[in-house]
Amino acid sequence: MIRAGIYGATGYTGIELARLLDQHPRVTTVFATARSAAGQRLSDVFPTTLDLPLIAAEEADLSQVDVVFCCLPHGTTVPTVQQALAAGVRVVDLSADFRLRRAEEYERWYGSTHSAPHLLETAVYGLPEVYREDIAQAQLVANPGCYPTSVILPLLPLVRANLLADATVIADSKSGISGAGRSLSLKTHFSETHENFSAYNIGRSHRHIAEMDQETGLSVIFSPHLLPVVRGILSTLYITLLPDTPAARVHEVYATMFADEPFVTVLPDGRLPELRHVVGNNQCVIGIKPVALAPERCIVVSVIDNLLKGASGQAVQNMNIMFGLEETLGLL
Ligand SMILES: NC(=O)c1ccc[n+]([C@@H]2O[C@H](COP(=O)([O-])OP(=O)(O)OC[C@H]3O[C@@H](n4cnc5c(N)ncnc54)[C@H](OP(=O)(O)O)[C@@H]3O)[C@@H](O)[C@H]2O)c1
Structure with a gap:
């Protein structure tokens, strides 16, 4: 089984991802983080039968996962992504933080300096129809908007x-x-x-x-x-x-x-x-x-x-490619 973690599981993309991973035959969700709802369960904060415990991001044990999904607002993901990569964990980031190849473009459109511009060179834009082969090798996939x-x-x-x-x-x-x-x-x-x-x-x-x-x-x-x-x-x-x-x-x-x-x-x-x-x-x-x-x-x-081809569905499609699984697994 592929062991996954979700950062920002209480947002719309995070909840959708939790649902998709729950029905995925080859994935188990090891942790789901939340900011304001840390300590509660997903079913406490959203009308879902998924009873995932929500932990603070600082408590997430990266040694227990193979892949993490960052469902956080843009401008907040860099430290999380860096920690995951340093721990040898592959990342699918749903925010805009790694989608642009040039740091100047990020600054121009997002109004702040990119704090890890070297990662923009290694991130792969996660549009499978174009970058399937690169996604298969990627440590960091920037899921498209x-x-x-x-x-x-x-x-x-x-x-x-x-x-x-x-x-x-x-x-x-x-x-x-x-x-x-x-x-x-x-x-x-x-x-x-x-x-x-x-x-x-x-x-x-x-x-x-x-x-x-x-x-x-x-x-x-x-x-x-x-x-x-x-x-x-x-x-x-x-x-x-x-x-x-x-x-x-x-x-x-x-x-x-x-x-x-x-x-x-x-x-x-x-x-x-x-x-x-x-x-x-x-x-x-x-x-x-x-x-x-x-x-x-x-x-x-x-x-x-x-929330699917535009976010969490595409993120699972990317994960399937990264781990050599059937691309449609858990998505049909
Ligand atoms: N919604 C879409 O259709 C869509 C599509 C493609 C991509 N995206 C991108 O995916 C990411 C998540 O989108 P979303 O729609 O799921 O957002 P959302 O519903 O606003 O959820 C954001 C999540 O991040 C947490 N969070 C907020 N501020 C944070 C911070 N400063 N530090 C750590 N955690 C924080 C929130 O926790 P709290 O509830 O405690 O604040 C929540 O769990 C964004 O970057 C967005 O641009 C969204």
Whole structure:
């Protein structure tokens, strides 16, 4: 059995991870840490039947685990990651702290100096569809952000096939409220979000743009929205293709890139994905639609569950790859 530890088990991604690991046939959860709820049990602080004891991070015994998952806010993970790596434990970090390759980019987007820039060189960006072989060898995997997963996956086939006429792409995304985490805030308060719909950080201001640009080589204009549902992200990408690109060629590059991917589904021509395709599963579902009367344009829509393919599901997928297990184990 693979022995796992979870840091930040009382957050939305931590709870989802605890649930996934509990049903995983090859993993046992050795410890789960909490900050304010240390000393309680997971079932005391969340409506779950998982009765995991919660300990303070300082009490976690790294000699008893093979892998840890860091489900902590960005800017807080570096000491934990360093301790785990020093103890020979492999790490999947769900925060943004190791996703950017250049420390200057981290500073630019996150507003503080990175305290372990040397680790950025060794961290592997945990998008299995792109970095599967590197993930298998990695000590530290930086699990991608939720919005970036929903934008990068549907852009890559067009980038790789050189079908884009314009390196600037518009991504219009809508996320369920759990994307903002479990901490209370006015912005995510029920009476502020229920029966409401709003855009925020639009243009070139959301931090997730850094990952999108890094992984696609494009310049993404990004409009995130807060959708009054608990989970799920739907991203709509507005694409300008090279002149005379046949619609069939566009579909073909998607079908080819994702043919053997267990967690990416490309819908048949003209069919569009919706949140119900993915809420509760680890899929990214993509639909492609040519624009009538504007043959050089197409619109690509992708959906993921932000807490699964956008976070904890992808983290388990990465762990499976790191330990040489069937990639889909515990996720189907
Ligand atoms: N939510 C998503 O859809 C999603 C998707 C992809 C990636 N992520 C990333 O995954 C990480 C966790 O997200 P989340 O949504 O699960 O967050 P969350 O619900 O806010 O939970 C954060 C967890 O970290 C603990 N914590 C908070 N501040 C801490 C600190 N200073 N030191 C140690 N522990 C602290 C919290 O404990 P207390 O309850 O005691 O504060 C809680 O257990 C974040 O970096 C986030 O950006 C989230």
